[in-house]
Amino acid sequence: MEGDVIEYRIDRGGGVPAYVQIVEQTERALRMGTLRVGDKLPTAREVVAATAINPNTVLRAYRDMEQAGLVELRRGLGTFVTRSLARPGAEDDSPLRADLTAWTARARAAGLERADILALVTATLDAYDNEQDRQQHPGRPGAEEEDA
Template sequence: MGQDFNTNQPIYLQIVQRLCRQIIRGELGAGDKLPSVRELAVQMGVNPNTVQRVYSELEKLEVAETRRGLGTFITEKESRLQQLRDELMTEQINSFVTDMKEMGFTASEIVEGVRKALENA
């Protein structure tokens, strides 16, 4: 049941981003157990080594922790999850603003465009 992946970015990073987005949306909550390495590998259609790298990266980001003999779990540190949410929001906004400025839009045009989009959302 593999997933579609972008060829411009390593697969493990794409999976890390997908899991982080699930966390921010509340699909995965603090203390939730993540699937086993093999289980997630099958779900994603990737090699188990890729998933192991995903889990290692999540640990480096302090978003997940591995409990020996039990599996990998989302951190229970709500402050870290809020920080992750803030980081991802800032990253998305900065990327959007950079793209808009590169296209020649002014700050006021960007703000007005966002305001209109929010009204229609």
């Protein structure tokens, strides 16, 4: 897949449909700036060869992304990124990314596995968002339960 900037990895044991994994991995690459507007996604044939999934699964993921306005299918040419999801601070060389990489190394060294780290990050984000909501809407009943 020379020239392509993303390689999909399918987790068959996770319970998440393969097409959803392709969409999520593409969105993650768009957020991280790994994929940029104008970049070409691998062909369905290349994804099938690399992952051994059904071609219709790849095409469904690409159609879903096209409907969401993230990519454009150009007949005979391929599938191209049309919109970025990147935010400042998410780039590979950003200080925030370096801090998170160091934190992840500490979490791994402490014995946390991927699921533990994801759960910790999610819980921390939820607590932060709930606190921000309480500060922005003091006294509003149920503010802390909305995101639960």
